[in-house]
Amino acid sequence: MNYVKADPEKVRRGRTDSAARGMLIGLALGETLGNARGTVPADGPLHAGVCTQLACFTAEGLIRASVRMDHRGIGHPPSVLWHAYCRWAALQGIEADRMRERWTMGLDRPWPTGWLAEVPALAERRGSAPATVAALTRIEQGTLTEPATPSRGWHALGRTLPVAAVPAWCSGATVRETAALTHGDPAAQSAAAHAALLARHCPTGDGVHDAFATALSELRSFDPKATADELDRLTTALRHGADRPGDAAALAHFAPDRTAPSALLGGLYAAASFPERAQVDAALRFASGAPDGGAVACVTGALLGAAHGVEALPVHLVSRHELSWVLDTLARDLVVQFADSPCGSEWTEGWDPNWWNRYPGG
Numbered sequence: 001m002n003y004v005k006a007d008p009e010k011v012r013r014g015r016t017d018s019a020a021r022g023m024l025i026g027l028a029l030g031e032t033l034g035n036a037r038g039t040v041p042a043d044g045p046l047h048a049g050v051c052t053q054l055a056c057f058t059a060e061g062l063i064r065a066s067v068r069m070d071h072r073g074i075g076h077p078p079s080v081l082w083h084a085y086c087r088w089a090a091l092q093g094i095e096a097d098r099m100r101e102r103w104t105m106g107l108d109r110p111w112p113t114g115w116l117a118e119v120p121a122l123a124e125r126r127g128s129a130p131a132t133v134a135a136l137t138r139i140e141q142g143t144l145t146e147p148a149t150p151s152r153g154w155h156a157l158g159r160t161l162p163v164a165a166v167p168a169w170c171s172g173a174t175v176r177e178t179a180a181l182t183h184g185d186p187a188a189q190s191a192a193a194h195a196a197l198l199a200r201h202c203p204t205g206d207g208v209h210d211a212f213a214t215a216l217s218e219l220r221s222f223d224p225k226a227t228a229d230e231l232d233r234l235t236t237a238l239r240h241g242a243d244r245p246g247d248a249a250a251l252a253h254f255a256p257d258r259t260a261p262s263a264l265l266g267g268l269y270a271a272a273s274f275p276e277r278a279q280v281d282a283a284l285r286f287a288s289g290a291p292d293g294g295a296v297a298c299v300t301g302a303l304l305g306a307a308h309g310v311e312a313l314p315v316h317l318v319s320r321h322e323l324s325w326v327l328d329t330l331a332r333d334l335v336v337q338f339a340d341s342p343c344g345s346e347w348t349e350g351w352d353p354n355w356w357n358r359y360p361g362g
Contacts, residue, residue, distance in 0.1 A: 023199055023202075024331045035293065047124075053126060060359065065080035092123065114359060134151075241270075246273045251266055258291075
């Protein structure tokens with residue numbers, strides 16, 4: 001029987017879609033499992049971590065930044081993401097009145113806007129994010145030259161990972177600037193940029209080790225601020241993943257604390273230790289044993305989810321996670337926005353009349 005080959009564009013689009021969904025849901029599963037030290041209740045819903053909540057607003061903010069670009073021809077993605085984090089803060093009750101005053105000037109509808117603000121789980125406290133909260137309390141965003149906090153915390157990395165799903169905006173400079181909104185330590189900004197580079201290369205289909213090696217070969221061109229020492233540490237973590245996989249002592253060495261560099265090196269080592277499609281569950285549980293399991297498993301889940309696609313994630317965990325549907329919807333919409341512009345542009349009519357209400361770009 002002669003088969004007609006699949007449309008290459010449909011195959012590519014399917015892989016892109018699956019990788020984005022896998023990255024976002026893998027991130028969430030990793031943080032949840034890691035926070036539980038690898039052991040979750042036998043039944044019932046699995047709660048998201050605070051970094052997952054922030055990552056949701058990163059994904060939504062990226063869509064809204066693109067809509068704004070299409071309709072107004074202007075936009076600064078990190079600033080639009082800052083507005084997104086302010087919406088999260090308002091839902092959490094953090095400076096809600098000041099936030100509303102800051103963002104409702106000239107607005108003819110209730111704020112926060114967009115469908116994500118209607119998700120009850122995003123208004124629930126799911127852990128602490130001291131640097132992020134401290135930065136948001138200032139109302140005005142931090143920058144690379146005027147940081148809001150001196151923090152090196154891992155949320156700078158975790159919440160920025162969705163940028164890897166947008167190749168056009170996934171540059172070292174953009175990721176660093178996004179991390180700097182709340183975290184001023186250059187090492188945290190480096191870790192965020194380098195994690196995004198690794199995640200961006202995961203969906204190539206070349207295998208996890210080869211994808212990571214290719215990413216590291218491009219590190220200096222992707223991020224001119226990357227140092228030789230940072231590249232050396234990343235290369236060492238990748239090599240140990242191949243030569244000494246699943247070593248708890250090595251994991252603790254690479255990821256000794258709650259900083260962004262620890263989350264990056266630990267996540268890279270864990271993903272490289274369990275690189276196969278059938279090993280995602282084992283990788284997440286191993287990563288959960290790090291001194292800060294939530295941070296390391298979050299990065300591990302994002303990398304392996306991007307590499308193998310959403311279908312490789314453990315169904316028994318995905319089906320119970322409270323934000324699985326939200327993350328899946330955001331990932332799909334992120335891919336659709338940059339591929340098909342459902343809302344149209346200043347000069348062309350969109351094909352989805354509800355897109356602007358879901359993702360207002362004003």
